Each structure stands twice: as structure tokens, then as C-alpha cells.
């Protein structure tokens with residue numbers, strides 16, 4: 001067992017769990033939502049604002065930081081925690097997902113992936129070993145195995161991608177040196193229950209400090225995502241954290257928790273904020289709409305965030321129309337608060353044994 005990482009399960013309610021994942025940079029109280037800081041910054045907010053919101057875990061992207069400013073440079077400047085001034089837990093992805101979704105001219109072989117940078121067109125190669133080496137340079141607390149995410153409905157492709165993901169996971173385990181980082185394996189398998197079962201069994205057998213579920217929320221239906229989570233929930237060890245990658249809509253967070261997920265991340269709250277949308281418990285509000293121009297109310301009367309405590313919808317709409325940067329900051333604060341508070345209330349309701357009432361009320365308010 002790695003002495004730097006320990007997952008303590010505090011309470012369960014059916015498949016939902018409350019726990020604490022101890023890391024070298026602090027405790028992560030699960031279930032948790034992790035804001036995404038793609039370029040070593042959660043867009044439009046400062047680390048101080050993130051702390052005030054109660055964020056604990058932040059995600060950064062290996063692909064982006066490898067290309068710019070370079071992982072060796074970040075290492076020589078003291079590592080990612082110091083570089084971005086986030087002294088709390090950080091998770092980095094493997095770079096695989098961005099290579100497959102952003103890079104041009106990518107060529108996959110059994111050894112790794114060759115691709116063209118989306119920034120300057122230069123050629124690069126990522127392998128399981130180099131992904132781990134980059135993530136060791138960055139120095140996040142939780143790092144991810146290099147995997148291949150296939151389109152969800154293509155059975156033959158998913159079989160190949162899953163086999164590759166498994167072989168690459170083994171190579172990542174061999175390559176990984178730093179004991180102050182927890183390496184998570186990633187379950188793939190598209191929307192195919194037998195592949196998901198097989199993948200979860202393989203990844204669980206690697207006996208890593210935590211396990212991730214990839215390749216969901218990539219175009220499949222909600223029902224299919226839920227079915228895959230249920231398959232994986234039945235296989236992955238209960239005593240280790242489970243991380244559902246790239247999922248962050250409020251209803252998906254609740255549905256994930258109900259199916260045994262502990263950690264979530266998504267660009268949704270920060271991306272929506274830059275597109276003038278506020279997340280609420282009952283849906284989204286577009287603050288650019290004219291309907292808000294004389295509205296003195298906050299986004300949400302019940303919200304305790306800095307934005308809702310001070311600013312009107314009319315002011316937010318004015319900032320948006322005037323193209324002021326503060327609009328993105330204020331909406332990001334509200335959107336992150338909404339997801340972080342939702343997770344806090346979920347944790348409390350699992351502890352109190354009132355999760356059924358909480359989820360019934362939550363789903364009744366969905367539009």
C-alpha cells in the first residue's frame with residue numbers, strides 16, 4: 001500500500017458513498033467535483049477565489065502543458081502546484097483524450113500515438129512511458145494511465161482500443177516511479193456491458209490506488225451511460241475511489257453518485273460561464289437575454305456565492321453586452337459554487353441517511 005494515499009469510506013447509502021481520499025497536498029472529500037484548469041489555470045478565476053468556493057481538487061491537462069510551456073520547464077520552476085499556485089490536490093489526465101480529440105494527423109500504433117500540435121503544427125509522440133514521465137514532471141497528486149477512448153458505438157474499434165488501453169496501463173504501472181503520486185487506471189469499453197465488465201476486471205486487478213471510468217459522456221445516451229456505470233460499479237473495488245472522467249452536468253453528478261462514483265471533473269461550469277450561461281438546480285439561465293435587462297434579482301435567490309450576494313441579473317447582462325471580462329469571472333464563481341454546493345449537500349445527505357429525499361427533490365426540480 002502507498003503510504004501517501006489512503007481512501008477512507010465514511011458512509012454509504014445503497015451504491016452512493018462518502019469518503020476521504022488523503023493525498024500529499026490535502027484531503028479530498030468525496031463525492032467531489034473537480035474544476036478544470038486546462039492550461040494550469042481555472043479560466044477567469046484566481047486560486048484565492050477557488051479556495052473561497054471550497055474547491056479541493058483541480059484538474060490540469062497534460063497535452064496542453066506538455067506542448068506549452070513544457071513539462072520540463074514546469075518541473076524546473078518547482079512543479080505544477082507552485083507554478084499555478086494551487087497548494088491543494090491536483091489531478092492530471094494522460095494527454096490521450098486531447099491527442100485523440102484536438103491534434104491533427106494522429107497515427108496510433110501499439111507503441112503510442114504520433115500527432116501534430118494544434119498550436120504550431122510540430123510533430124510529437126506520446127507513449128505510455130512518456131505520458132507518465134510528463135506527469136511526473138508536472139507533479140500532480142493523482143495521475144492517469146495513457147488510454148485510448150473510442151467512439152462509443154463502434155464495437156470492433158472498442159475491442160481494439162480496450163486491449164490497447166490495458167496493455168498501455170500495464171506499461172504505465174511499470175514506468176511510474178514517484179510514490180507521492182497516485183496512478184489511476186482507466187476502464188474503457190464503449191457502451192458494451194461485456195467489454196466494460198472485462199475492462200473493469202482488468203483495471204481492478206492492477207491494484208492501483210484508484211480507478212477511473214473513461215469513454216462516457218462522449219455521445220451515448222444517458223441510459224447507456226447509467227447502464228455502463230452500473231456494470232463498472234459492480235466490479236471495481238469498493239475500498240478505492242472511482243473517478244468518472246469529463247462529466248459535470250448537475251443531473252449527471254447526482255446519477256453518477258447514485259451509481260458509486262466518487263470524483264468528477266468537467267469544463268462545463270467554466271465553459272458555460274464564458275458563454276453567458278448560469279447553472280441552477282433547475283436548469284440553465286442565459287444572462288445575455290433581454291428579459292434580464294431590468295431584473296434586480298440575483299441569478300439564484302438561494303445561492304450564497306459572491307456573485308449572487310451582490311450582483312443583479314441586470315448588471316450581469318450589462319457586463320456581457322459590454323464584453324467586460326468580469327462577466328466571465330462572476331458567472332464562473334456562481335457556476336462552480338452551484339456544483340460544489342450540490343456535492344456538499346450530497347455528501348451531507350449520504351451521511352444523514354437522507355439521500356433518497358434529496359435526490360427525489362432534486363429530480364422533481366429538473367426541467
Ligand SMILES: [Zn+2]
Pocket residue numbers: 299300303304305306307308309333334335337
Ligand atoms: Zn450564485
